[in-house]
Amino acid sequence: MKASLLALPLGLALSLGATSAFANTGTINFTGKISTASCPIEIVNPDSGAVSNLVNLGSVDSGVFTGVGSIGGGRGFQMRITPGSGCVLDPAKLNATVTYTSVQGGAGDHYGIKPVAGAAKGVAVGIKDNTNTLVKNGTKSAIYPLSETDPTLMYFTAVYIATAATVDAGPADADVNFRVDIN
Template sequence: MSKLLKSIVSMAIAGAVSTSALAADGTINFTGDIVAASCKIDGGAGTNVGGNKGNQNIDVNLGKVSSDSLAGGAGGGIVGGKSINLNLDCGGTAEGLKSVKLQFDPNSGSGVDSKNVSLLKVTGGAEGVGIGLYNSSNKLISLGANETIDGALVPTTEGDTTTYTAKLNLRAGYVANGDAIKAGPANGTLPFTLTYE
């Protein structure tokens, strides 16, 4: 066998091996829709909403709470609860849709608490505590499991115009995560997205 033929055979084998290394083991298929729905959020008591549609910041002050109240049995490890009642005004943009979901993205904010993945990790120096979010049934929402707060879109018709509103009610509070409690600032950020069905 000539050197040229050996070289061609070697390159063909190398090409076959490198092609098989790129073979796919599976496929991820993404589906979805972009909808025209756009809701403005109005916060209830204890919250301050700033910004326009699509860029709204909700400020919730959980106050100053005693580390003893978190560590003791009286509060059950949960203190500083504040109601967050969000009223959504979607105008006429939600036609054909039934519900809106508040979906959280903790990893783009403070993160998920390493001791309890249901809680939002706090920043600022406090330890042994996370921020818990509760739905309207007072059930802790698992941020690590991507649970959502859901609300029905309610149509109201006046004359020829139909507008849509929704209410999303939740509560937030400090929750002991099982580590030793250390005093300090306990802040958190939790980006969210409104999705529609």
């Protein structure tokens, strides 16, 4: 009998504790933003007008590079923003900047080469904006004015840039993410 009387207060305490856990209330805060549709960005080959996300830098002789910071090769490309069908530009915000970030990393201000077997060493990809200034990894380009109604072409040039005193030959492909900010 004593054992069952001792168990009774313990059982009551546990059941009250469980009941109070269900009596609590709280608040959930949701945050978000409703925005206009984003505008598609097309990568355009200026020579052919073809739309593709591939910019072919071709083959550059390793002897062209004379030291850190020297540039070899060069290929122009454009980014096109076309207003219409879901892409509405605010007339008060008709300037764009582009920020590039290296997928491979490891190239400081530039964009790292893919780490594949036999890849070129001592070199990275650099991107110049329309002022012929190298756009550093993670920083904004020069400002490009946009048209509210017509397609806008933003001109860039991709180059190879030496990151070491000696550049070793090999595949020199790079992937670069981009973000276009319109303000």
